[in-house]
Amino acid sequence: MKTYQHWINGAHVTPSSSQWLETVDPYQGAAWARIARGNAEDANLAVAAARDAMYKGPWSTMTASQRGKVLRRIGDLLSDSRNAQRLAEIESRDNGKILAEMQGQLKYIPEFWYYYAGLADKVEGTVIPVDKADMLAMTLREPVGVVAAITAWNSPLQFFALKCAPALAAGCAVVLKPSEFASASSLEFAALTQEAGLPAGVINVVTGLGQEIGTPLVEHPDVAKITFTGSDRTGAKVYEAAARGMKRVGMELGGKSPNIVFADADLDQACVGVVAGIFGAAGQMCTAGSRLLVQNSIRQKFTERLIEMARKLRLGDPLSADTEIGPISNPPQYEKVLRYIEAAKSEGARCVLGGAPATGQGLKGGLFVQPTIFADVTNQMRIAQEEVFGPVLSIIGFESEQDAIDIGNDVIYGLAAGVWTQDIGRAIRMSKALRAGLVWVNTYRAYSCMVPLGGMKQSGLGRESGIEAIHEFLETKSVMISAAAAAPANPFLQR
């Protein structure tokens, strides 16, 4: 069994507890590696390494252009097909995401590094035409400080890029704690960044349980900013702890995104978009289009079409090229998905596809759930309000555009939304009316390193991707310089 230590200050480091956690392959249903079970002592070590790298080491004296070049080389290393394939296989094995999707993701992840490499030396302050005589006033944009990045298990390498690329471009150093369910790819990737010339201590990866090493990281006095991806419940705890230290936070939390199909839509395209939006990654996406709002006049016809397409999805070994849906990533998540299916049935939702664990040939590991569709869902049901994070779709009918807006917005979340219509006016009206951080029209699950993504309402705080993300890791400092030739006559008169 492979053993993964922490990655601190450019070296593999044994956990101070000498304890380890097993990491399970959700397809085989067996442990394939062990990771360090970190604690506060390890957190201290990693934060000290990051602080020293940021304020004393070579990172502190490198120009922004030089930092950008390192980021570019990180992108190059990820573009190397051997590295990409190795990382894709590790992540597939660790969290069950299908290899084809991982390969696609890894083809794109370098773009994040290139984008922020280019942005690193374009961070500019301003000169203010200040209303004081003999004075120069300006703003400097400075790195916020040491960043703690806490991430979830569904897309570890993607989260690594989303958080670390803008943080490093801003000049910060990072301690990343990936999920205890899928830490291997982050550790492997962190070690690879050294080959790109990233100085030791700029990226550190520590592993373990949330309470044992996540909490000490969040509470560490030398951590200035926390960037978190995970559940809204844990996010709220982290937010509270961060508030006590007046730390900056970025939160990428859950969602219950409406995917809204109007009768005037191209129904072929819409059907593919709805299936991809909920059954891609076995529904384990924060942006999953888990509520299908479909106009009543086409509801029956569209539901039949969906069932037809979803029924054919191939479940199986995530490493096999034929597989379209892999297992649920870990046992607690598997149990959670099944609990929601039962809750939906008992609330009166009509199960029109799936609704049970998937068993049979090729599904030996046991963490498979059938693609599941519930019809006759009302927006008050738990299945319509709470994040399942699995391959479970709820269908809700609506009459008018206003109905679609009201139902679409009637959840605590506001991460993403999809709209399918051929009517341009309606597309614009809907894009404006939906309370979501990202609205897709006639597409779903389209992401770009240049387009900000983040939540409204309880889906989070701040934005990842795009130019906005680098500002999340910067602090404004104002500088006022007197050019007066002589001291003021009255020392107490404010200038």
Ligand code: TXE
């Ligand atoms: O998340 P947690 P889990 C949702 C999804 C899923 C649920 C639970 O609904 O069913 O979250 O997943 C660390 N202080 N999403 O249990 O608990 C933890 O170790 C500091 C949505 O994985 O939020 C892990 O690294 N850190 C999501 C990270 O927080 C703590 C993606 C996330 O764990 C901590 C995944 C603490 N007290 C799940 N407790 C999305 N937004 O994409 C835990 N952690």
